Amino acid sequence: MSNGEEPIDPAVGLRGVDLRLGYHGTVVVHDAAIRLRPSAVTALVGPNGSGKSTLLRALARLHPVAGGEVLLGDGTAAGELPAREFARRVTLLAQSRPVPSGITVRDVVGYGRHPYRGRWRAADPDGPAMVARAMTVTGVTAMADRPVDELSGGELQRVWLATCLAQDTPVLLLDEPTTFLDLRYQVEILDLMRDLADEHAVAVGVVLHDLNQAAAVADEVVLLHGGRVRATGTPAEVFTEAALTETYGIRIEVSIDPSTGLLSTRPVGRHSVRLPA
Numbered sequence: 001m002s003n004g005e006e007p008i009d010p011a012v013g014l015r016g017v018d019l020r021l022g023y024h025g026t027v028v029v030h031d032a033a034i035r036l037r038p039s040a041v042t043a044l045v046g047p048n049g050s051g052k053s054t055l056l057r058a059l060a061r062l063h064p065v066a067g068g069e070v071l072l073g074d075g076t077a078a079g080e081l082p083a084r085e086f087a088r089r090v091t092l093l094a095q096s097r098p099v100p101s102g103i104t105v106r107d108v109v110g111y112g113r114h115p116y117r118g119r120w121r122a123a124d125p126d127g128p129a130m131v132a133r134a135m136t137v138t139g140v141t142a143m144a145d146r147p148v149d150e151l152s153g154g155e156l157q158r159v160w161l162a163t164c165l166a167q168d169t170p171v172l173l174l175d176e177p178t179t180f181l182d183l184r185y186q187v188e189i190l191d192l193m194r195d196l197a198d199e200h201a202v203a204v205g206v207v208l209h210d211l212n213q214a215a216a217v218a219d220e221v222v223l224l225h226g227g228r229v230r231a232t233g234t235p236a237e238v239f240t241e242a243a244l245t246e247t248y249g250i251r252i253e254v255s256i257d258p259s260t261g262l263l264s265t266r267p268v269g270r271h272s273v274r275l276p277a
Contacts (some may be wrong), residue, residue, distance in 0.1 A: 002200035012073045013038045013203030014059055014171045016088060019071060020067030021054050027066065029055055029227045036171060036203040038054055038073075041193050043214035044207045045226035047248055052207045053095065053175050055224070059205065060092035060173050091164045092173040097148050105159050106144040112166030126168075134165035139185075153180035161189065165196075170195060174206040177212065190217045211252075215239060215263040223247060235263050 014036045021029035029051040036042050036059075044052040057063040059070055061078055070078040078086060091112070100108065112134065113127040135141045138158045143151070148159060159179050164172060174193070178186040194217055196202040208214045214221055215235040223231045223238050225247045231238045244252040244265060251268040266272075 012036065014073065014078075014205070015071050016055065016059055016068065018068035019055065019058055019065060019070070021051070021063060022066050022115040027227070029058075031068070032224075032227075032229050032234075034059070034205075034222055034229070037220075038170065038201045038203045040219040040241045041197050041204040041206065041217055043218035043221045044205065044224060045209070045211060045214050045221055046230075047244075050224040051227040052224055056092070056173050056175050056205060056207055057094075059091055061086060062094075063093065084115050086271050087167065087169070089169055090171040090173065091167040091169045093161055093164045093175060093177055095175045095179065097160055099156065101147075101149050103148055104145050105140055105148055105151075106131065106135070108148050108159055109140070109162045112163040112168075115167065125257050127166075128172060130166050130168055137165065137195075138162040139188070152244050154182060154185055157181055158185065159266075161192075170201070171203045171205070174204070176207050176209065178208070178210070186213070193217055211239065211244070211265040212262075215265065238263060239263055 012035045016032060019029060019032045020027055032044070032051070034055065044056060046052055046177070059066055061070070064164055065079075072078060072089060078090075080177055081089075100169065109131050110127065113124050116124045116127065132141075135144060138161050140158050140162050143155065148156060151159065157177070161174075161177060179187050181189065190213060193204050193206060197204050197219075211228045218235060220233065221235050221238045222229055223243065230247060231243055239254055241252060241254045244254065248267070253266045253268060255264050255266070256262070257264045
């Protein structure tokens, strides 16, 4: 259980408290705090090397914690749970995974049911329905019998997402899930994240590079810079021209899109404005 310094908050699905993370003795994330709430999408944004993916992996118990702790909403320390029990609560779509050879899409999506099977692969009565649902919502049903090593990068990304959805956890972590996807599937993945939060009360934590995508999909954003949390709040609170310009080292304009009412960001480079010849 928690040490008592952090009160239990049932409105939080997963949280990191004063997390200090590093590699080979070098600290790369300093005293970071993050809360993922049910029915909400939280986006981690920041420049390359700011610690976004490291922080997300620590929340998934895939990166050792040098200081602080990761807690479930009921106050349980994540490290105290058996691996199978933790996998029923939290799943992560990582940036890259090894591609198995000679395995069909349906079989790979079925791997997501591993926390619900016994030691000798005992029956999982809900498994077939959850696998079918996961393939449907990610649009991979038509390729169910295809070997995964024959898929494109975008197709494979959707299969891995289906595997995470089949795991059916209340907390879903995604590390750059729109990578390799064309515009259509980028939008569909963002819509799916919102659906999971709005309709299934999932706590979604996602690393995104596209600030406009983060502004469109997230209830809350965590802006990281140099391994520290610079700001946390709604996109309107965090995405200010001053904060983004300083964080990214390039002028970034912020406005409201009149057609959607959504916040929009625009990095300004030397060739961002083209004058008539």
